[in-house]
Amino acid sequence: MGDIGKYLGDAGTRAALLDMLLDHVYLSLVPLAVSVVLAIVLGLLCHRFRRVNATLIGLSNVVYTVPSLALFAIIPAVIGTQVLDPLNVIIALTVYTTALLVRPVAEALAAVPAHVTAAATAMGFRPLRRFLTVELPLSVPVLAAGVRVGSVSNISLVSVGALIGTGGLGTLFTDGFRQRYLAPIIVGIVLTLVLALVVDLLLVLLRDRLTPWTRAGERL
Amino acid sequence: MIFADAFAWLVDPVNWSGGKSIPVRIGVHLLYCLGAVLGAALIAVPLGLYVGHTGRGGVVLVGGSNALRALPTLGLVTFLYLVAGGGTTGVLIGLVVLAVPPILAGAYAGVQDVDRGVVDAARGMGMTGAQRLWQVEVPNALPLLVGGLRNATLQVVATASVAAYVGIETLGRPLLDGLRVLDYGQFVGGAILIALLAVVLDVVLAGVGRLVVPAGLRLSAVTPSAQVGAARSSRAQPRRRGEPAPAESGGSTA
Numbered sequence: 001m002g003d004i005g006k007y008l009g010d011a012g013t014r015a016a017l018l019d020m021l022l023d024h025v026y027l028s029l030v031p032l033a034v035s036v037v038l039a040i041v042l043g044l045l046c047h048r049f050r051r052v053n054a055t056l057i058g059l060s061n062v063v064y065t066v067p068s069l070a071l072f073a074i075i076p077a078v079i080g081t082q083v084l085d086p087l088n089v090i091i092a093l094t095v096y097t098t099a100l101l102v103r104p105v106a107e108a109l110a111a112v113p114a115h116v117t118a119a120a121t122a123m124g125f126r127p128l129r130r131f132l133t134v135e136l137p138l139s140v141p142v143l144a145a146g147v148r149v150g151s152v153s154n155i156s157l158v159s160v161g162a163l164i165g166t167g168g169l170g171t172l173f174t175d176g177f178r179q180r181y182l183a184p185i186i187v188g189i190v191l192t193l194v195l196a197l198v199v200d201l202l203l204v205l206l207r208d209r210l211t212p213w214t215r216a217g218e219r220l
Numbered sequence: 221m222i223f224a225d226a227f228a229w230l231v232d233p234v235n236w237s238g239g240k241s242i243p244v245r246i247g248v249h250l251l252y253c254l255g256a257v258l259g260a261a262l263i264a265v266p267l268g269l270y271v272g273h274t275g276r277g278g279v280v281l282v283g284g285s286n287a288l289r290a291l292p293t294l295g296l297v298t299f300l301y302l303v304a305g306g307g308t309t310g311v312l313i314g315l316v317v318l319a320v321p322p323i324l325a326g327a328y329a330g331v332q333d334v335d336r337g338v339v340d341a342a343r344g345m346g347m348t349g350a351q352r353l354w355q356v357e358v359p360n361a362l363p364l365l366v367g368g369l370r371n372a373t374l375q376v377v378a379t380a381s382v383a384a385y386v387g388i389e390t391l392g393r394p395l396l397d398g399l400r401v402l403d404y405g406q407f408v409g410g411a412i413l414i415a416l417l418a419v420v421l422d423v424v425l426a427g428v429g430r431l432v433v434p435a436g437l438r439l440s441a442v443t444p445s446a447q448v449g450a451a452r453s454s455r456a457q458p459r460r461r462g463e464p465a466p467a468e469s470g471g472s473t474a
Contacts (some may be wrong), residue, residue, distance in 0.1 A: 051325065066418060067414050068378055070395070070412070071396065073411035074415065077411075079406075115432050152286070153289065159294045159295060162294060163385055173292070173294045173295045173298045173299075174298075177385070177386065180302060181246070182302050185302065188295050189296070190297060192290065192295065193287065193290050197290070200319065
C-alpha cells in the first residue's frame with residue numbers, strides 16, 4: 001500500500017495516468033458509439049431481409065469468437081494500416097461491439113408489436129419517421145442492455161492493445177511487468193474497474209432518460 | 221504482402237517440429253484452457269445451481285460476476301504473475317478467475333429461467349428439492365449452462381494468448397515474438413492460428429452442447445426466447461418480477 005502511495009505521490013505519474021485514462025476512454029468509447037450506429041443500420045437490414053439476417057448473425061458469431069489479440073494483429077494485414085496504429089484497436093473493438101449488438105437490435109425490432117407499427121402507419125408516419133420515432137425508441141431497453149455489455153468488455157479489452165503498442169491504461173500493465181513493480185498494475189486495474197463502473201452508470205442514466213415510459217407504472 | 225508472408229510462416233516445416241513448434245504450443249494452449257475451464261466449472265457450477273435453485277444471493281452473484289467481467293485480462297495476468305512469482309500458477313489462477321463468471325451466469329440463469337410452472341408441477345408431484353434440482357431444473361438448464369461453458373472457453377482461449385506475454389509457451393508466443401523482431405509474417409500467422417483455434421473449439425463445443433442437451437429441449441431452442449444473451453435476461457426480468465413468488469417450502473435443501 002505504501003508503494004502505491006509513493007507511486008501516486010509523483011505529479012508526473014499522475015499527469016501520465018490522466019493521459020492514459022483519457023486515451024483509454026477514447027479507445028473504448030469511440031468504437032462503442034460507432035457500433036451503435038452500425039448495429040442499428042445492420043439490425044434494420046436483418047429485420048427487413050431474412051437472408052441478410054442469417055448471414056450477419058452467423059458472421060457476427062464467428063467474429064465474436066476471434067480472440068482480441070488475434071484480431072488486433074489481423075486487422076492491419078486486412079486493411080493495410082501500420083501494425084502499431086491505434087486505429088487497429090478502434091476498428092477491432094468496433095467490429096466486436098457491432099457483432100455483439102446486431103442480434104439484440106434485430107430481435108428488439110422484431111418484438112415491436114404489429115399493432116403499434118400499424119397505428120403509426122395509420123397516423124400517416126412514413127417508414128423512416130416510423131422507424132426513428134416509434135420502432136427505434138421501443139427497442140432502446142434491449143439496445144441499452146447490449147451497449148452496457150459492450151462498454152464493459154471494450155473497457156477491459158483496450159488494455160490488451162498495450163501488447164501491440166496502443167493500450168491506454170494497459171500500458172501500466174506492461175510497464176509494471178517489465179519493472180517487476182506491482183503499484184502501476186494495481187492502479188491500472190482499479191482505474192479500469194472504476195471507469196467501467198462510471199460509464200455503466202452513465203449508460204443507465206441515459207437509458208432511463210430515453211425511456212421514460214418504462215418507469216411510468218412503478219410510481220403508481 | 222503480409223498474408224503471403226503469414227502463409228509462408230504457417231507452412232514452413234521448421235515451425236512444425238521441435239520444442240517450440242506450432243503443435244507443441246497448441247498443446248500447451250489447450251492444456252491451460254482445459255485446466256482453467258475444469259477448475260472454474262468445479263467452483264461455478266455448484267454455486268450457480270445452488271443460487272438458482274434456492275434463489276438466495278442472486279443479486280450479489282449477478283453483480284459480482286458483472287464486475288469480474290470488467291477486469292482487464294492483461295492486468296490480472298501480470299498482477300498474478302508478480303504476486304505468485306512465476307508463470308504457470310499465476311496464469312492458471314488468472315484463467316480460472318476469468319472463466320468463473322460466464323459459467324456461473326450460465327448455471328444460475330439456466331436454473332432461474334426454468335418455467336415456474338414446470339417446477340411447481342414437479343413439487344406438486346411430491347418431488348423433493350434434490351429431485352427437482354437433478355431431474356427437472358438441471359436438464360432444463362443445460363442449454364444455458366453449456367452456453368456458459370462455451371463463453372468461458374472463448375474467454376480463456378483469448379486470455380491464454382495474452383498470457384504468452386508473461387512467458388508461457390502458448391499460441392500467443394509466435395505473435396508477440398513476431399512483433400518484437402518485426403517479422404510480420406509470423407505476427408499475422410500466429411494471429412490466424414489463435415483465431416482458428418478459438419473458432420474450431422467453439423464449433424466443437426457447440427456440437428457437444430447439441431449432444432448433451434435433452435431432445436425435448438432442442439425444439440424449444442429454436443425460438444428466440446431460448447437464446448443466451450444479455451438482452452434476453454434484461455427482457456426476462458420484468459416478466460419474472462410480475463409473477464407470484466414461489467411459495468416457501470421445507471424441501472429446497474439440495
